[in-house]
Amino acid sequence: MQARHLLIGLALTVGGLAGCDKGSEDHGAPPPPPSPTAPSAVASGAAGGDGGGGANACASGGGTDSDDVSAPFFPRTLAPAANFCLDTADSVRTFGDRGKLTLGDVCTTGFDGECEVYKSYGLKRTVTLRYIGAAGGSGATVEVVLSQFDSVTGAYGMFTKRVIADSDPTDPTATKPLPDLTRSAADALGAIGTGKAYVWRNDQLLELTYNDENASPEQLAKDATPVLIALGKQVAGRLPAGQLPACAVALPSAHLVPNGIQFFKKDLLGIPGAGAGAVGYYVDGAKRWRAISMVDADQGKIKAQFSALHAKPGALPVTGVAGADEAFHVVYQVSKESPKTEWLVSRKGSQVQGVGDEEFALKSDLTPDALAKARLSKDDALGFLNAWPVTPAGASVPVTGDAGAGKPGLVGASADSGAPRR
Numbered sequence: 001m002q003a004r005h006l007l008i009g010l011a012l013t014v015g016g017l018a019g020c021d022k023g024s025e026d027h028g029a030p031p032p033p034p035s036p037t038a039p040s041a042v043a044s045g046a047a048g049g050d051g052g053g054g055a056n057a058c059a060s061g062g063g064t065d066s067d068d069v070s071a072p073f074f075p076r077t078l079a080p081a082a083n084f085c086l087d088t089a090d091s092v093r094t095f096g097d098r099g100k101l102t103l104g105d106v107c108t109t110g111f112d113g114e115c116e117v118y119k120s121y122g123l124k125r126t127v128t129l130r131y132i133g134a135a136g137g138s139g140a141t142v143e144v145v146l147s148q149f150d151s152v153t154g155a156y157g158m159f160t161k162r163v164i165a166d167s168d169p170t171d172p173t174a175t176k177p178l179p180d181l182t183r184s185a186a187d188a189l190g191a192i193g194t195g196k197a198y199v200w201r202n203d204q205l206l207e208l209t210y211n212d213e214n215a216s217p218e219q220l221a222k223d224a225t226p227v228l229i230a231l232g233k234q235v236a237g238r239l240p241a242g243q244l245p246a247c248a249v250a251l252p253s254a255h256l257v258p259n260g261i262q263f264f265k266k267d268l269l270g271i272p273g274a275g276a277g278a279v280g281y282y283v284d285g286a287k288r289w290r291a292i293s294m295v296d297a298d299q300g301k302i303k304a305q306f307s308a309l310h311a312k313p314g315a316l317p318v319t320g321v322a323g324a325d326e327a328f329h330v331v332y333q334v335s336k337e338s339p340k341t342e343w344l345v346s347r348k349g350s351q352v353q354g355v356g357d358e359e360f361a362l363k364s365d366l367t368p369d370a371l372a373k374a375r376l377s378k379d380d381a382l383g384f385l386n387a388w389p390v391t392p393a394g395a396s397v398p399v400t401g402d403a404g405a406g407k408p409g410l411v412g413a414s415a416d417s418g419a420p421r422r
Helices: 103-109 115-120 152-164 217-239 298-311 366-374 380-386
Strands: 013-015 083-085 091-094 123-133 141-149 188-193 196-201 203-212 257-262 277-284 286-293 326-332 341-348 350-358 396-398
Touching: 083 141, 083 188, 083 277, 083 286, 091 103, 091 203, 115 350, 141 152, 152 188, 152 196, 152 203, 152 257, 188 217, 188 326, 257 286, 257 298, 277 298, 286 298, 286 341, 298 341, 298 350, 298 380
Parallel strands: none
Antiparallel strands: 013 396, 083 123, 091 123, 123 141, 141 203, 188 196, 196 203, 257 277, 277 286, 286 350, 326 341, 341 350
């Protein structure tokens, strides 16, 4: 039976690979969205336009971004319909590199105390501004936060934390890929939820929040979607180009949940010394699983990362993984509250590839028989790793696909075979 979810597929082809670097990572609960920028003089008819008080607040063409760094990224008026424009009251605030305020000020006025999470990903600079609705007095606004990080992996990691947020990416309430984003930016990713949207490109993370105090929750959700899509796509097309981390590119695309990748800058799976890597979320009918990917051209580093994963007590060597230099089976438990998951992990040259149980499928109220069926069989895990090729450096690889699409996926025993595990 096809797994039910409301995610929209997003195909992305990336030319070239960027390395999975190391840095700091926060493994705690995901942070809440950034707070809106401080109230401006939108309703007071500020100079430079109607400021929201007239019949058409965007009649003069909208405000301007007074920040020279970010100004090229933001259109004054949303095209093709000029129903939103930059706040004519100059709501721009800048923090960090080339900003008027320090990164420390982000902690008190920008991110509601969550700035340390951003800093753990290498936050370098943040600018906040606002778009206003053209209809004067409507109250509709879009709060914008654009953050620059010290690396592509930092920005991408924060994006995936926002999108996955340690929650089930197949849940009907989860964010969905921003439609058609790849038409304007082939190396960008986007996600949209109720009244919120996120865009990653290069070392930048864009966060959008739609507000309208005069609209019902249902009307707000309806009105917000086209505005957030239009603004997200337009800004994405103006941001500098970049490349996904190689470990994210290397994840197999078949059955990958759209936007179902979480990137960690260090300590993959919460294991000290494991290094940077990507976790992919997969679904094929009633069967679910996760995969881990680590890539490093330095053989010494990739062997050390593999050894950190292998050092878990109870890890047992495994044979039969095609092309593997070494492989093992192990049981991981991220926390005392989380279920124990079984993993088959291999090293193939400069890549570490692993497949394991999906925590969200291992529900505590399952019967022993249902729990056994929710786990991957030994043959399923072997089939997945055997079908997972080593990605040559510089290859162009799709990094996401429709859940339930064609193989390669699980190509061993039946998903419900209950075959014994090693």
